[in-house]
Amino acid sequence: MVGMVLLKEIEDLLLDKLDKQESCLKFYEQVDPSVREDVLLKTFDQIDRLEHDIQSMDLLFLSKFDKFKVLNNVDDINNIQSIVEIGTLQETERQSLKLIKKAVALIAQRERELETAKNETQDLRLKMESNVKKTNREIKAYSAYRNINK
Numbered sequence: 001m002v003g004m005v006l007l008k009e010i011e012d013l014l015l016d017k018l019d020k021q022e023s024c025l026k027f028y029e030q031v032d033p034s035v036r037e038d039v040l041l042k043t044f045d046q047i048d049r050l051e052h053d054i055q056s057m058d059l060l061f062l063s064k065f066d067k068f069k070v071l072n073n074v075d076d077i078n079n080i081q082s083i084v085e086i087g088t089l090q091e092t093e094r095q096s097l098k099l100i101k102k103a104v105a106l107i108a109q110r111e112r113e114l115e116t117a118k119n120e121t122q123d124l125r126l127k128m129e130s131n132v133k134k135t136n137r138e139i140k141a142y143s144a145y146r147n148i149n150k
Contacts, residue, residue: 003067003068006064007097009064010100013061014061014107020057021107021110021114024047025113025117027046031043033124044128
């Protein structure tokens, strides 16, 4: 087995992604039509930042996992099981590979939950963003007329 350090980096990256996904889900739980618009804006901003971080982590994971695949002649995550069963692995390598496979499965489940939450809040988000744009236009128009009347 080549790349125990790389395995550890992948493992840490996946665990960090799980934490960010959990945080994102908690922010989605806070989205409610009864909450003030300024609070909702901040919540959606936090969600956007977390989603951006998660996308960056996905790219980093892909590059690290591609490197791992090349080093160990593995086609995809499902072939890890065959590597785990090989008797020449050290126990730490075997445990790390099992953890990575479980983390990937949990990440996929959380991605479905995030997609559901995103779809459920999409109408509220669009309505809120429309209201913000309308308010901004009104402020600009008022400002323009105020400056003309001076």
